[in-house]
Amino acid sequence: MIRLEPRTTPSRTLALLAPFAAVACALALAAIPLLAAGQNLFEAYGLMVKGAFGSAFAFSETLTRATPLILTGLAAAVAFRAKLWNIGGEGQFYLGALAAVIVGTGAVPGPAWVLVPLVLLAGASAGAIGLIGPAYLKTRFKTDEVVTTLLLNFIILLIVQMALQGWLKDPMSLGWPQSEPIVDEATLPALFEKYRVHAGLLVSLAAAAVITIVMRHTVLGFELRAVGENPDAARHAGISVNGTMLKAAAISGALAGLAGTSEVIGLKGYLTSDISPGFGYAGIVVAMLARLSPVGVVVSSIFIAGVFVGADSMSRAIGVSSYLADLVVALALLSVLVAGFSIRYRVRWLGLRGGEA
Amino acid sequence: MAGQHRKAQAHDELAPVVLKIAGITKRFGALTANENVSLTLHQGDVVALLGENGAGKTTLMNILFGHYVADEGEILVAGAAGALEHLPPGSPQAALDAGIGMVHQHFTLAENLTGFENILLGVEPIFGLARGRSAARAKIEKIVTDSGLAVDLDTPVSSLTVGEKQRVEILKALFRDARILVLDEPTAVLTPQESEGLFQVVEKLAAAGLTVIFISHKLHEVLAASHRIAVLRGGVLVGELTTADADRGKIAELMVGREVPASQRSPMSPGAAVLKLDEVKVSGSDARRTLHAVSMVVHEREVVGIAGVAGNGQSALASLISGLVEPEAGRVEFCGDAVTTFSPRTFMSAGIGRIPEDRHHDGVVGAMTVAENLAIETLKDARFSQNGFLRFNGFQSHALEAIEAFDIRCSGPDAPTRLLSGGNMQKLILARVLENAPKLILANQPTRGLDVGAQTEVHKRLLAARERDAAVILISEDLDELFTLTDRIYVMHAGNLDDAGPTDALDRAAVGLMMAGHSAEATAS
Numbered sequence: 063m064i065r066l067e068p069r070t071t072p073s074r075t076l077a078l079l080a081p082f083a084a085v086a087c088a089l090a091l092a093a094i095p096l097l098a099a100g101q102n103l104f105e106a107y108g109l110m111v112k113g114a115f116g117s118a119f120a121f122s123e124t125l126t127r128a129t130p131l132i133l134t135g136l137a138a139a140v141a142f143r144a145k146l147w148n149i150g151g152e153g154q155f156y157l158g159a160l161a162a163v164i165v166g167t168g169a170v171p172g173p174a175w176v177l178v179p180l181v182l183l184a185g186a187s188a189g190a191i192g193l194i195g196p197a198y199l200k201t202r203f204k205t206d207e208v209v210t211t212l213l214l215n216f217i218i219l220l221i222v223q224m225a226l227q228g229w230l231k232d233p234m235s236l237g238w239p240q241s242e243p244i245v246d247e248a249t250l251p252a253l254f255e256k257y258r259v260h261a262g263l264l265v266s267l268a269a270a271a272v273i274t275i276v277m278r279h280t281v282l283g284f285e286l287r288a289v290g291e292n293p294d295a296a297r298h299a300g301i302s303v304n305g306t307m308l309k310a311a312a313i314s315g316a317l318a319g320l321a322g323t324s325e326v327i328g329l330k331g332y333l334t335s336d337i338s339p340g341f342g343y344a345g346i347v348v349a350m351l352a353r354l355s356p357v358g359v360v361v362s363s364i365f366i367a368g369v370f371v372g373a374d375s376m377s378r379a380i381g382v383s384s385y386l387a388d389l390v391v392a393l394a395l396l397s398v399l400v401a402g403f404s405i406r407y408r409v410r411w412l413g414l415r416g417g418e419a
Numbered sequence: 420m421a422g423q424h425r426k427a428q429a430h431d432e433l434a435p436v437v438l439k440i441a442g443i444t445k446r447f448g449a450l451t452a453n454e455n456v457s458l459t460l461h462q463g464d465v466v467a468l469l470g471e472n473g474a475g476k477t478t479l480m481n482i483l484f485g486h487y488v489a490d491e492g493e494i495l496v497a498g499a500a501g502a503l504e505h506l507p508p509g510s511p512q513a514a515l516d517a518g519i520g521m522v523h524q525h526f527t528l529a530e531n532l533t534g535f536e537n538i539l540l541g542v543e544p545i546f547g548l549a550r551g552r553s554a555a556r557a558k559i560e561k562i563v564t565d566s567g568l569a570v571d572l573d574t575p576v577s578s579l580t581v582g583e584k585q586r587v588e589i590l591k592a593l594f595r596d597a598r599i600l601v602l603d604e605p606t607a608v609l610t611p612q613e614s615e616g617l618f619q620v621v622e623k624l625a626a627a628g629l630t631v632i633f634i635s636h637k638l639h640e641v642l643a644a645s646h647r648i649a650v651l652r653g654g655v656l657v658g659e660l661t662t663a664d665a666d667r668g669k670i671a672e673l674m675v676g677r678e679v680p681a682s683q684r685s686p687m688s689p690g691a692a693v694l695k696l697d698e699v700k701v702s703g704s705d706a707r708r709t710l711h712a713v714s715m716v717v718h719e720r721e722v723v724g725i726a727g728v729a730g731n732g733q734s735a736l737a738s739l740i741s742g743l744v745e746p747e748a749g750r751v752e753f754c755g756d757a758v759t760t761f762s763p764r765t766f767m768s769a770g771i772g773r774i775p776e777d778r779h780h781d782g783v784v785g786a787m788t789v790a791e792n793l794a795i796e797t798l799k800d801a802r803f804s805q806n807g808f809l810r811f812n813g814f815q816s817h818a819l820e821a822i823e824a825f826d827i828r829c830s831g832p833d834a835p836t837r838l839l840s841g842g843n844m845q846k847l848i849l850a851r852v853l854e855n856a857p858k859l860i861l862a863n864q865p866t867r868g869l870d871v872g873a874q875t876e877v878h879k880r881l882l883a884a885r886e887r888d889a890a891v892i893l894i895s896e897d898l899d900e901l902f903t904l905t906d907r908i909y910v911m912h913a914g915n916l917d918d919a920g921p922t923d924a925l926d927r928a929a930v931g932l933m934m935a936g937h938s939a940e941a942t943a944s
Contacts, residue, residue: 281804288795291786298741298773298781299795300764 076405081351081362084397091397092390099382106376113375114368120375122257126329127367128360129259130155130338132266133321134345135352135359136273137189137314143277143354144290144310146197150211151318152342153218154192158185158319160222162326163230163241163333166248177248182265182323189319190312192218197311201304215342223335232332241333250328262324266360269317273356276313286310318342339370347395353402366391434462435501437630438519438599442492445478445654452478454654455492460599462497465621465631467641467662470651471674471870472841476634479651480601484521485511496599520592521601526584530577534570534587535559538594555594562593566624581728582613589620593629600624602633606640610728611898611931618644636674636871638667639899650674675871684882684904690719692755693859693890694740699749701735706914710735712749713916715909717859722881722891724901724922726930727911733894734776736911737863740892741773742766754858767796772857774848776864776894778841782848785837789829790818792836793851821850826876842873849880860884863894878904898927912936 089107096106114124134151141148148154161184170180196210225231226239234242250261277283288296289306297303321341326333348366352358373387438460445453453475460466470476481487483494488509495503496517507513528537539555563569570579570586579587585605592600602621606614621631621644635641641648641662648665650658650673658673694717701710707730717723727733738744739751745761752758753769766773775781783792794803794814802813818832825846829839836844845865852860862881866874881891881904895901901908901922908919910933917933919925 279809281798281807281809284791284795284798284809288784288787288791292780292784294781295784296795297743298763298775300762300767301795301798302764 080401087397088393109376110372114372128363130321131363135348137317138349141314153215154189154318155322157188158322161188162323167242185323186316190315193311193315260328262328439495444491467645474651475654518598520597535572689721695752697750717890724905724908725894732914770858772852790814790832825850
């Protein structure tokens with residue numbers, strides 16, 4: 063018999079170690095299919111680490127991957143702090159990308175110092191609107207935002223596909239469903255010659271810094287934490303729970319939208335309907351691994367990005383499917399959820415007869 | 420009643436010993452919850468186990484019931500033949516088999532089953548469901564006749580009153596041949612009349628040979644219903660006395676360890692009306708949240724009590740005065756002006772301080788620090804923020820002042836609030852409410868679950884606020900508290916509020932009847 067006992071004080075050491083334990087656990091579990099495929103574990107994981115961090119190029123690729131993940135991770139972290147379960151990061155990402163091509167492909171002329179901020183603002187606003195809708199429905203009608211935000215992802219993606227087949231389609235694209243290219247003045251420059259990592263990374267890092275300050279040092283952050291931890295006490299203390307929820311939604315949606323914008327104007331240069339390999343969803347894993355800390359989000363984004371980039375490189379070298387990366391990420395989420403549970407509860411083995419009452 | 424008690428005591432001396440708790444010690448880390456506690460119970464004894472929160476009452480009963488294993492000491496229970504046998508520690512099944520039955524404060528009944536089915540639940544064999552039912556029925560009906568525990572056994576428990584549910588719980592224990600019955604805070608949810616009925620049943624059962632331990636912190640009912648009183652303090656059994664020789668002051672002193680000065684209300688002349696409700700209606704999802712055309716008035720320098728059994732609309736009234744709900748009809752006046760905006764923020768800035776009923780749920784954000792919870796109602800204040808940015812120095816110095824002034828025991832301003840004891844959490848809320856010198860204080864069950872020391876502290880603060888011209892509304896289920904503190908009493912029943920008049924002209928029985936739904940006129944006649 064096993065008994066679960068709540069811990070009176072969640073262990074601080076465990077809280078700090080949990081994400082690392084979860085990562086180790088995920089890698090250990092992912093070893094099972096690797097072994098089943100007849101691979102040498104050390105070689106496979108060694109190739110993965112090398113592919114992600116082994117050279118300046120590898121690391122720059124990892125940082126390129128981490129750029130949107132930091133933003134979608136922050137989006138999830140802010141929303142989850144307020145107990146607003148935003149599963150719609152993917153949809154808000156595409157709204158941000160859509161806004162980028164609407165504003166940034168020549169419709170608005172101007173120099174780079176006007177156009178880049180304008181496009182970023184447009185993307186952030188589009189993402190924010192994408193989450194304020196479901197959040198309003200939640201505050202007004204108590205609709206479950208998990209359902210609405212999740213389903214909106216598919217609706218938004220279909221709208222993007224429709225636009226790319228129709229009015230947004232580049233006439234010069236030889237029939238491919240993709241948008242016109244972003245004009246040079248609206249493009250985020252690459253940070254280094256010959257590497258793909260771009261100024262979007264600076265936007266992400268700045269966003270992480272701003273969110274850290276907002277959460278810790280502002281009235282808004284205080285209210286957001288209070289509403290997330292105990293909405294009834296917050297309401298009783300005169301904090302507007304609905305208002306705070308909507309503000310959290312605006313910030314969260316804006317961050318996810320920015321991720322999409324930065325991906326379009328920093329990396330791809332145009333919009334296709336497969337621009338995101340699931341950045342919105344991976345952001346949830348990033349946030350959970352980071353235990354919702356903005357600084358932690360940066361670290362866990364680089365880790366998750368490393369898993370994706372490393373697995374790609376490994377699969378090219380030894381012929382294991384790169385889906386292994388998805389497996390590791392999914393296992394990491396499950397492991398971190400279990401770890402979060404073990405921080406709050408103690409599992410006690412009572413012997414075979416111990417639980418009888 | 421007193422004569423009956425003495426008779427029962429004389430009987431005790433001769434009656435065989437049924438339970439012997441011998442030298443029980445239980446430690447949780449550095450905390451000693453029970454230290455060398457010994458207690459002997461005879462057949463037909465009614466022993467009140469009295470003590471403040473954290474005195475070790477619950478730990479002792481959990482050891483008796485096999486939920487905890489004692490570090491030292493043992494428990495002996497009389498077997499079927501009458502000889503004392505060692506009770507195997509750590510086994511609830513063994514405790515049940517030895518005839519120990521427990522009625523918890525929070526009932527453990529399946530609401531959609533009938534009383535009869537609830538009693539059978541768990542003892543009925545899995546196979547051959549129908550067999551033995553009629554025998555069981557006969558056995559229960561005999562217990563009902565013998566004990567006077569009248570209750571409709573064939574309606575679903577969900578439609579029974581709280582008092583009736585408690586009877587089902589007691590029947591459940593008796594059906595399992597309990598010879599020792601433990602009642603944990605049995606009167607917490609009962610009207611005074613229902614409590615009186617319970618005590619009569621207990622007396623009858625004791626006379627028939629049942630041994631009863633009842634846990635309580637209400638002095639008057641302990642005096643009314645027990646033969647003997649055992650007082651625990653800090654895990655130690657500090658006194659054992661026969662009820663006939665005990666008086667309130669003596670027991671309170673034993674419980675707290677020092678003399679407890681009773682809160683004294685000095686007569687004052689009430690001033691202008693602070694809050695006036697006129698035919699105010701609130702419609703809620705259930706009876707607890709509904710008010711039917713309620714009228715009341717509270718003046719400066721006045722404590723007005725709201726008596727009533729829990730769940731009769733007190734929540735709705737408290738929500739209304741906290742600004743959490745908007746009335747459907749009627750007029751609310753605060754300091755002579757009609758109230759049009761109903762929100763906690765406008766109510767707070769108008770000068771209404773609120774002590775919520777459930778401090779964990781509505782009073783504090785447990786995960787946030789003491790300093791943060793002390794500032795949460797006045798975040799926009801220049802002490803705590805400037806242009807939207809928090810001022811940590813303001814939080815710290817403010818918290819240190821409040822901790823000092825209100826004697827909040829915690830490791831410091833940065834301590835997570837959920838680690839505070841109930842009493843200290845309440846002091847935190849009091850500090851927050853009182854620092855802005857509110858014109859009206861709504862105190863909803865402010866002393867529930869607090870020990871005598873903390874209760875006195877809360878009472879003292881409320882009376883001090885009254886002397887500072889504040890109006891106080893005290894919602895309480897504890898008549899003792901209401902009669903000590905209030906100038907006037909309203910009684911709440913099923914969403915209606917009846918004016919019972921000045922406290923000094925009232926007696927408990929009349930208020931009790933009104934709590935059960937009889938109108939003031941009917942009570943007077």
